Amino acid sequence: MKRIYLDHNxxxxxxxxxxxxxxxxxxxxxxxxxxxxxxxxxxxxVVDRSRNRVARLIGASPDEIIFTCGGTESNNQAVFGITATxxxxxxxxxxxxxxxxAMLHPCSILEQRGFEITYLPVxxxxxxxxEDVSRALRDDTALVSVMLANNDVGTxxxxxxxxxxxxxxxxxxHTDAVQAVGKVPVxxxxxxxxxxxxxxxxxxxxxxxxxxxxxRGTSLQPILYGGHQERGLRAGTENVPAIAGFGKACELAxxxxxxxxxxxxxxxxRFERAVLEQIEGARINGHPTLRIPNTSNxxxxxxxxxxxxxxxxxxxxxxxxxxxxxxxxxxxxxxxLAMGRTPDEALSSxxxxxxxxxxxxxxxxxxxxxxxxxxxxxxNYAVTI
Numbered sequence: 001m002k003r004i005y006l007d008h009n010x011x012x013x014x015x016x017x018x019x020x021x022x023x024x025x026x027x028x029x030x031x032x033x034x035x036x037x038x039x040x041x042x043x044x045x046v047v048d049r050s051r052n053r054v055a056r057l058i059g060a061s062p063d064e065i066i067f068t069c070g071g072t073e074s075n076n077q078a079v080f081g082i083t084a085t086x087x088x089x090x091x092x093x094x095x096x097x098x099x100x101x102a103m104l105h106p107c108s109i110l111e112q113r114g115f116e117i118t119y120l121p122v123x124x125x126x127x128x129x130x131e132d133v134s135r136a137l138r139d140d141t142a143l144v145s146v147m148l149a150n151n152d153v154g155t156x157x158x159x160x161x162x163x164x165x166x167x168x169x170x171x172x173x174h175t176d177a178v179q180a181v182g183k184v185p186v187x188x189x190x191x192x193x194x195x196x197x198x199x200x201x202x203x204x205x206x207x208x209x210x211x212x213x214x215x216r217g218t219s220l221q222p223i224l225y226g227g228h229q230e231r232g233l234r235a236g237t238e239n240v241p242a243i244a245g246f247g248k249a250c251e252l253a254x255x256x257x258x259x260x261x262x263x264x265x266x267x268x269x270r271f272e273r274a275v276l277e278q279i280e281g282a283r284i285n286g287h288p289t290l291r292i293p294n295t296s297n298x299x300x301x302x303x304x305x306x307x308x309x310x311x312x313x314x315x316x317x318x319x320x321x322x323x324x325x326x327x328x329x330x331x332x333x334x335x336x337l338a339m340g341r342t343p344d345e346a347l348s349s350x351x352x353x354x355x356x357x358x359x360x361x362x363x364x365x366x367x368x369x370x371x372x373x374x375x376x377x378x379x380n381y382a383v384t385i
Contacts, residue, residue, distance in 0.1 A: 003316040004362045008202075008294060009151055009179060009353035010320055014245065015204040021248035022206065025241035033238045034229060043240045050247025057250040058177075058196065059187035060213050066230045067243055070210035071178035072102040074197035075145075077212050077223050077233070078174040079106040082143045082195070083115070084221035090142035091115045094133060094171075096157075097338040098122055099147055103176055104334075124340045125287040126155035134165045144173045148191075149180035152335040152351060153286035154295030156180065163192040172218060178202055178210075182253040183292045184261065194218045200242070204356070205249030209242035260356060265293035267354045267363055272296055274367045279374065285336060285349060294354040299341070300370075303377045305350050311373040317366055320351045 005013075025046060031039030033047045048062070055062045068074045079093070095107060097119045107117045118136045122128050133144060144166045149156045163173045174195035180186055182203025188196055195218065199210035214220055214233070226235035253260075275282045281301030300308065305321040312319055321333075332346035341349070352366070 001316045003318070004358070004366060005318045006352045006354060006358065006362075006366065007318045007320045008355035009351065011201045011207065012204045012355055013357070014201075014206055015249065015252055017252060018205055018245040018248045022241045022245040025244050029240065031240075033240055034227070043238070046240055046244050046247075047238055050243045050250075053247035053250040053254075054198075054211050057186070057254045058181065058198070058213060059189050061216070063231070064188075064213055064216060066212045066214055066233050067238065067246075068210045068212055068234060069208055069239075070201070071100075071176065071197050071199035074199070074210050074212040075100070075102040075174075075176055076106050077220070078195040078197060079103070079110070079143065079145065080223050081220040081233070082172060082174070082218075083110065084223075085219040086142050090140045092118070092138050092141045094118045094120065094136045094141060094144045096120045096122060096128055096146055098126060098150055098152075098335040099145070100151055100176055100178070103145055103147070122155075122338055125290075126150055126153050126285070126335065126339050127287055127290065128157050128162070130158055130161040130165050133162050137166065137169050137171060141169070141171050144171055145175070146173070147176040147179075148186065148196075149177070149184070149292045149295075150286070150335060151179045152333055153297040153339070154179070154291040155287040156184070156290045156292060159191050159193065167192065179295075180292060182249070182257070183264075183294060185257060188213055188215070195220075200246035200249050203249055203253050206242045206245040209239060209246045211246070261293050264354050264356070264358070267358055267360065268294060268296050268352075270360065271352065271354075271363045271367065272298075274363070275370070278367065278371060283345075285339065285341070296352045296354075297336075297349055298352065299336075299345050299349040300374055301345075301348060303348050303374055305348055307377055308350055308370075308373055311377070312366075312369055315369050315373075317369055320353070321349070 029042050031043040033043040051062045051065050054065050120132045146157050146162050166173045172194040175193050176197045178199045181198040194215045196213040201207040222233045224235045283299045285297040309319050309321050332343040336346035
């Protein structure tokens with residue numbers, strides 16, 4: 001049985017070229033990148049080369065890239081690092097109701113410390129109105145944080161407009177771009193953001209490595225202490241193998257972005273056409289055009305998403321009912337609820353996220369599997385009510 005992986009928003013298989021780039025760092029290039037001797041300097045050159053590759057992918061300068069262990073740490077560093085520089089002067093943050101938990105949880109911690117958080121609404125396509133940002137800004141606003149592309153439904157936010165609004169008030173802007181980088185063009189200068197989070201394993205790099213872009217002149221305090229690494233913002237011995245693989249993944253993403261985007265979009269569009277034509281009660285969640293090309297979140301009326309995902313897994317198809325960090329909760333997606341879906345609609349939604357290894361044949365087979373699985377699930381649902 002051929003297995004079909006459609007959960008690329010959770011993680012991706014590392015590219016063979018990424019693994020090849022990493023292997024020497026477990027052998028001959030094993031040195032500590034902070035050491036002055038030749039072994040350490042060999043490792044330092046690997047780190048520097050990777051930093052350049054990451055910077056080129058997002059239009060930044062190498063000295064604006066801070067390596068982290070992934071998107072979650074990058075988000076935490078941005079939020080806690082900015083607020084720590086301001087003391088009691090500014091204790092208000094503006095964000096959205098559909099952020100990843102790696103943003104919502106830090107905001108919740110800050111609320112416990114006396115901060116006020118404004119969670120902006122989105123429309124039924126998951127889109128934020130930049131005017132809502134303007135109305136939410138206050139004299140004590142420390143940060144605006146809006147994710148570039150949503151992990152559940154893929155909707156892309158008008159971040160350049162958000163940044164323009166915030167910039168007029170001198171408020172720094174952070175974006176969680178974890179689901180966008182490597183899938184669509186991302187340029188920090190076009191977006192005009194001050195901080196941007198990205199993660200290697202979302203675009204065929206290794207797990208456990210990411211970066212935070214920090215625009216020159218942005219004041220930030222570290223959240224990890226103990227060493228001088230990463231311009232004093234991220235203490236700890238550099239994970240040279242992961243950094244090497246991350247840099248290679250960025251180089252590959254930059255080289256094949258246009259071709260990959262067109263290919264994966266064609267697969268997703270074929271899938272959605274077939275689903276809407278053949279499956280009664282199917283609804284696509286997310287903006288029809290302002291959406292990352294690989295993501296399709298579908299509600300199937302009168303079906304339980306968890307049971308559907310299990311049934312698909314039994315025939316070799318891997319999908320998701322939401323963010324991987326929330327797996328097992330089987331609670332309605334906060335993203336879909338914020339978009340105006342009912343709890344039942346949210347609990348009937350499945351996320352299909354396509355990748356480079358998927359084919360047209362995969363798409364057709366998955367639609368067939370869906371038809372058969374839904375027939376059984378809907379019969380059982382009807383019997384129970």
